[in-house]
Amino acid sequence: MPFQPVQSEKLSTAVVRQIEQLILRGILRPGERLPSERDLAERLGVSRPSLREAIADLQDRGLLIAKANAGVFVADVLGSAFAPALVQLFSGHEEAKFDYLSFRRDMEGLAAERAARLGSDTDLKVIQTVFDKMEAAHAKRDPRDEAALDAEFHLAIIEASHNVIMLHMMRSMYQLLREGVFYNRQVMFKQRTRRDTLLAQHARINAALQARDPEEARRAVEDHLSYVEGALRDNVRAAANEEIARQRLEHEAAR
CATH class of the missing domain: 1.20.120.530 (GntR ligand-binding domain-like)
Structure with a gap:
């Protein structure tokens, strides 16, 4: 039978999916700065380590970019x-x-x-x-x-x-x-x-x-x-x- 046990989604995966959707729908725009780590973790209701894992994943895939002493931004994917x-x-x-x-x-x-x-x-x-x-x-x-x-x-x-x-x-x-x-x-x-x-x-x-x-x-x-x-x-x-x-x-x- 083609069924697999249901597994709860990792918090970092849920964060990734939410940010992906915001970028896909054009709500988060290229060049837009994300809130600070503390603020964003509070808004999403996740721990800061889970948020960091999600941000790192999105950076690896080119959707977000970190700038020294400035924060994390939506990448210029349109470029x-x-x-x-x-x-x-x-x-x-x-x-x-x-x-x-x-x-x-x-x-x-x-x-x-x-x-x-x-x-x-x-x-x-x-x-x-x-x-x-x-x-x-x-x-x-x-x-x-x-x-x-x-x-x-x-x-x-x-x-x-x-x-x-x-x-x-x-x-x-x-x-x-x-x-x-x-x-x-x-x-x-x-x-x-x-x-x-x-x-x-x-x-x-x-x-x-x-x-x-x-x-x-x-x-x-x-x-x-x-x-x-x-x-x-x-x-x-x-x-x-x-x-x-x-x-x-x-x-x-x-x-």
């Missing part, structure tokens, strides 16, 4: 999603920028649809909270806070879709975006009129999610990212036109 050579290739070719946006449009449209159907009330409150912060940042002259919250808003939607594969894949993609691999995000927020349009688009996405309207949520995300693509294409054309205009000016001045 290996793309090889450095591929990242360099992305950054050097214009077509990758628009393929990236096309990919985001497909994935985030699906995520918004799932979030409207499957997201909990708390998920939607998180999205609403981030959007409220975006509205507050919109009043500032400096657009950097609003640009950062834009990424948080989109990631909150992906988190609310409750698909862990999509979550980690898209976090990795957003990390490349933050690093400017595909394009400079700040460019999108330089013009006041464009900032107004982007905020209105995010308001539409948020409204659809709060109303739990999957079809409208997907359309709103797809329309938003189509607008971003069009704006970036306009920037590329404007830069090319400016270069031609400089050449004409130099030629005219030399005549």
Whole structure:
């Protein structure tokens, strides 16, 4: 018979499983510092030796990393999603920028649809909270806070879709975006009129999610990212036109 005696789980194994789940579900994020050993042992209700055994196991498997005099952190497991050579290739070719946006449009449209159907009330409150912060940042002259919250808003939607594969894949993609691999995000927020349009688009996405309207949520995300693509294409054309205009000016001045 294929049955084995039931054995109680080691405390350290239970700790490992809990931390693994928190990382898998995106609750503990790359670079996030764990509480102190004493605090964490108290929260988990285990002895410090059991906790140390669990932390050592997770470190051996590359999920946690210890930093001298700083503590234990969630490892940057997303850093290996793309090889450095591929990242360099992305950054050097214009077509990758628009393929990236096309990919985001497909994935985030699906995520918004799932979030409207499957997201909990708390998920939607998180999205609403981030959007409220975006509205507050919109009043500032400096657009950097609003640009950062834009990424948080989109990631909150992906988190609310409750698909862990999509979550980690898209976090990795957003990390490349933050690093400017595909394009400079700040460019999108330089013009006041464009900032107004982007905020209105995010308001539409948020409204659809709060109303739990999957079809409208997907359309709103797809329309938003189509607008971003069009704006970036306009920037590329404007830069090319400016270069031609400089050449004409130099030629005219030399005549």
